[in-house]
Amino acid sequence: MNTMTYKGYQGKFEYDQDADIFHGEVLHLNDVVTFQGRSIDELKKALADSVEDYLLLCKEVGKEPEKPFSGRFNIRISPELHKKIVNKALQDGMSLNAWICQKLEECTL
Template sequence: MNMHYKGYEAAVEFDEEAELFHGEVLNLRDVVTFQGTSAAELKQAMADSVEDYLAFCRERAEEPEKPFSGQFVVRTEPALHKAVSSAARRDGVSLNKWVTTALERAIK
């Protein structure tokens, strides 16, 4: 199960033996964890942990790491790169816009 707070995403698991939910914020270099025994407690614990992380970054005068920057590198075969670039030109859009649209369609 995943939870979200202020754009951050966390994976949550249930420890049956301890009767406790525990979560970890994903996609950060820093480790941000939380736990709770109910949904309400878990939501509050995640919010508190993210807020603590943001406060810690402010104290260090660092920008908090964003879970996703909106940029990633894709490596592909030259022939596919050429075909995608040609398709974007035919559609009258940038390669970036064409790929973004294709990815959006793929996840729906």
């Protein structure tokens, strides 16, 4: 997947050979924000313009712009696993949230 980022908003794009143009969409939003350009430089500018337009539109209509990632996610696990990891976090002297963040961080290194 080809991606680029502007102000934390990630856009994916592809090349349409028939139309001889790159086109893309900003990811991880409920709203649809698109961009296009004939070159990578045009595409970068179009992404920036589209994000800025999105932010301006949100301001004009009094809507809080969506953040690509809030830093929160919900996960469903079995009660047994929940109990096990709470106990492990307590053994390590940590809150459940801190313990899980540490384990996730270890997985991504």
